[in-house]
Amino acid sequence: xxxxxxxxxxxxxxxxxxxxxxxxxxxxxxxxxxxxxxxxxxxxxxxxxxxxxxxxxxxxxxxxxxxxxxxxxxxxxxxxxxxxxxxxxxxxxxxxxxxxxxxxxxxxxxxxxxxxx
Numbered sequence: 001x002x003x004x005x006x007x008x009x010x011x012x013x014x015x016x017x018x019x020x021x022x023x024x025x026x027x028x029x030x031x032x033x034x035x036x037x038x039x040x041x042x043x044x045x046x047x048x049x050x051x052x053x054x055x056x057x058x059x060x061x062x063x064x065x066x067x068x069x070x071x072x073x074x075x076x077x078x079x080x081x082x083x084x085x086x087x088x089x090x091x092x093x094x095x096x097x098x099x100x101x102x103x104x105x106x107x108x109x110x111x112x113x114x115x116x117x
Contacts, residue, residue, distance in 0.1 A: 018100035025093040025100075030056060033073050040074075059090045 003011045033052055041049040048070075055071045065071040067081035075085030 014103045014106070018103040022097045022100040022104065025097040029089075029093050036074055059094060062091065062094065065090070 002008075003016060030052070033055065037049060037052065050070045050073050052073075054069070055065065055073060058065065058071050063071070065073070065083040065086045067077045067083070072081070072083040073086060075083045075089075077083045
């Protein structure tokens with residue numbers, strides 16, 4: 001709200017929007033997977049439920065989610081056990097998050113550069 005009040009368009013574009021996109025791509029996706037796991041796996045099938053921590057680590061390592069290593073959460077896995085839809089979604093979220101990092105780093109550590117533009 002301070003950026004709007006002081007009409008600081010540079011901070012809105014280069015700081016607020018990248019931070020919101022980064023947080024959304026990572027943490028809202030994680031919240032979605034948590035809620036989906038609660039709905040999709042009941043107590044009888046909890047042994048087959050995926051590990052959310054391993055899934056999030058694998059997402060940052062750009063690993064393909066598979067049913068065999070308990071990182072598959074949503075989508076229909078193919079005959080090899082690979083969840084192609086989840087893989088594409090995770091790659092898009094990571095790509096967007098990585099694109100946001102330069103804007104966040106530049107303004108957090110040196111906001112004087114942007115104020116002189």
